[in-house]
Amino acid sequence: MFWKLNRAIKLIVLIMRKLVLCFLIAKVCTVCVGQTVQFTNEVFGKVIDLKLDNETAMPWYFGSVFQYCDDTDLLAYWNGITKSIKYFDLESGETVKETKLSPYGPEAIPGEPYYFYYHNKDSIFIFSEFQNSKLFLVNDRGGKVDTFDFEAKDGYRFTPFPRLTRVSGAIVVHKEHFFLSFNISEQKERNSVAPVLKYNMVTKEHGFLKEPGAYRDLDLSRIPKGGQHEFYESRLAFNADNNEMVINYPLSQKLYVLRDGIVKEVEAKSKSVKGFELLSRDKNRFEVNDVGYKKIVFGSARYFGIFYDQYNKLFYRLVKLDNVSKTESKYLSNSKKYVPDSYSWMIFDSGLSKKTEVLFTSREATPEKGVFVSPKGLWVLLPNSKGEDIMSIGLLKFNEKD
Amino acid sequence: MDYSLFLKEAGFEVDNEEFMLVIPQNGCSTCVKKSYGFLLKNYESPKIKYVFTHYSSQKAIKVRLNVLGKEDVSRIGFIDLRVALENGLSQMYPSLLEIGKDGKAKVTFMNAEDGSDWQWLEEQMEQDSEPYKF
Numbered sequence: 001m002f003w004k005l006n007r008a009i010k011l012i013v014l015i016m017r018k019l020v021l022c023f024l025i026a027k028v029c030t031v032c033v034g035q036t037v038q039f040t041n042e043v044f045g046k047v048i049d050l051k052l053d054n055e056t057a058m059p060w061y062f063g064s065v066f067q068y069c070d071d072t073d074l075l076a077y078w079n080g081i082t083k084s085i086k087y088f089d090l091e092s093g094e095t096v097k098e099t100k101l102s103p104y105g106p107e108a109i110p111g112e113p114y115y116f117y118y119h120n121k122d123s124i125f126i127f128s129e130f131q132n133s134k135l136f137l138v139n140d141r142g143g144k145v146d147t148f149d150f151e152a153k154d155g156y157r158f159t160p161f162p163r164l165t166r167v168s169g170a171i172v173v174h175k176e177h178f179f180l181s182f183n184i185s186e187q188k189e190r191n192s193v194a195p196v197l198k199y200n201m202v203t204k205e206h207g208f209l210k211e212p213g214a215y216r217d218l219d220l221s222r223i224p225k226g227g228q229h230e231f232y233e234s235r236l237a238f239n240a241d242n243n244e245m246v247i248n249y250p251l252s253q254k255l256y257v258l259r260d261g262i263v264k265e266v267e268a269k270s271k272s273v274k275g276f277e278l279l280s281r282d283k284n285r286f287e288v289n290d291v292g293y294k295k296i297v298f299g300s301a302r303y304f305g306i307f308y309d310q311y312n313k314l315f316y317r318l319v320k321l322d323n324v325s326k327t328e329s330k331y332l333s334n335s336k337k338y339v340p341d342s343y344s345w346m347i348f349d350s351g352l353s354k355k356t357e358v359l360f361t362s363r364e365a366t367p368e369k370g371v372f373v374s375p376k377g378l379w380v381l382l383p384n385s386k387g388e389d390i391m392s393i394g395l396l397k398f399n400e401k402d
Numbered sequence: 403m404d405y406s407l408f409l410k411e412a413g414f415e416v417d418n419e420e421f422m423l424v425i426p427q428n429g430c431s432t433c434v435k436k437s438y439g440f441l442l443k444n445y446e447s448p449k450i451k452y453v454f455t456h457y458s459s460q461k462a463i464k465v466r467l468n469v470l471g472k473e474d475v476s477r478i479g480f481i482d483l484r485v486a487l488e489n490g491l492s493q494m495y496p497s498l499l500e501i502g503k504d505g506k507a508k509v510t511f512m513n514a515e516d517g518s519d520w521q522w523l524e525e526q527m528e529q530d531s532e533p534y535k536f
Contacts, residue, residue: 052461054465055465055468055469056465057459057461057462057465058458058459058461058462059458060427060428060457060458060459060462061427061428061456061458062428080462081462081465081466081469082465082469384458384459388459388460388461389461
């Protein structure tokens with residue numbers, strides 16, 4: 001009897017020892033090779049897991065809109081599947097509220113809504129594809145409050161087509177005006193004005209800003225067709241303290257600062273961007289519409305956008321770094337190996353003097369799919385690694401000793 | 403293409419369907435919109451099955467179909483983009499597979515500018531079943 005008990009205890013102790021050993025080995029391996037763990041500790045000040053209900057999903061390829069709501073301290077997220085804004089509690093990660101848009105009836109938002117801007121609970125701006133010349137205003141119950149029509153008399157034959165920039169930086173609201181940031185046109189003659197529309201919500205007067213014009217000196221035929229999202233999206237940031245609006249164009253090392261109708265160009269280049277490969281590449285090697293050429297030059301550097309952090313008085317500029325040579329060797333060798341995208345976040349003070357720059361890759365964060373600013377700083381969407389019911393966001397931690 | 407190997411690798415089966423529509427969820431948005439329009443109209447047809455590729459989230463597709471009134475998602479499958487590309491399918495346009503009994507399928511990219519490809523497919527859905535012949 002005692003002998004059997006003694007043997008059983010020895011067996012349990014042996015199993016426990018093996019389990020502890022396995023755990024320690026696994027832990028050591030995670031710390032040594034697990035890049036996410038390493039990155040989380042060094043670059044993210046905080047990571048939050050947002051819990052997705054059974055009708056909410058992660059953003060698709062072109063990303064989605066995330067926005068911090070000042071008045072409620074909630075995070076608003078555009079859930080394209082249900083055409084609704086889901087609000088998350090940033091502490092618990094739980095969904096606590098929803099603004100559902102109606103596709104029918106008097107409150108209908110027609111078309112394919114894909115962008116919102118939360119001004120306050122009574123004023124949420126909605127932009128809908130296939131309703132290109134309208135911006136809808138709803139409240140947080142989804143009730144339609146107003147419609148702003150900016151149809152052009154000439155049908156936008158001579159100005160940028162009114163397709164709103166995705167993910168972030170498409171709308172600035174200031175007093176009685178809103179500003180909309182459109183795609184730069186692929187046709188040079190339509191870029192005689194800036195791709196920014198100014199609208200007076202009281203008088204309904206509207207028109208494009210004359211300056212800063214975009215890409216007037218560039219050979220646009222070098223940018224492959226289908227590159228609208230990558231190379232043509234303009235983005236805005238606004239500093240309400242001094243009424244300065246800052247405009248970002250993907251293929252410009254400079255930022256454009258607009259104040260009192262005067263445009264000032266500010267050098268804001270990344271130390272990792274020497275130039276834009278697709279603008280200087282020998283096109284003779286590939287036909288411009290050739291699949292290979294497109295794949296390769298799509299790895300060209302581009303400035304994704306500019307963000308103003310009104311809480312900490314900082315600007316952030318995101319740049320996707322050049323990947324052309326890696327993409328080219330992958331394409332030419334017919335390799336299936338995953339090549340991650342590389343990015344750099346630049347941080348500027350409110351006067352646009354650069355303070356520091358942080359490098360990372362798409363293995364760690366996917367800012368082109370989701371990014372927003374809160375009083376704590378700049379948050380980005382993290383790659384999906386915890387299943388389809390968890391969406392993780394990380395608060396970037398900047399090292400100012402650069 | 404040899405569709406039986408393709409399906410095996412994708413872990414997906416066809417029964418007596420004549421067609422399979424492979425939809426790249428993150429591809430050309432107009433084409434995806436057309437695909438959904440076709441799928442909703444012909445979802446119950448025994449002639450066709452639907453497979454999604456180049457997607458970010460299976461959940462997003464299932465929820466979307468649910469929202470659109472299709473609660474039974476057993477008629478749809480998911481195929482890794484790598485498998486789709488290795489079998490000559492497109493990551494941009496929907497690919498229509500006309501399934502033959504010999505284990506082979508004819509592949510057509512649904513990108514005709516005049517929409518004749520979609521019109522033809524609609525007509526096939528309306529016709530009585532006939533086995534595909536090469």
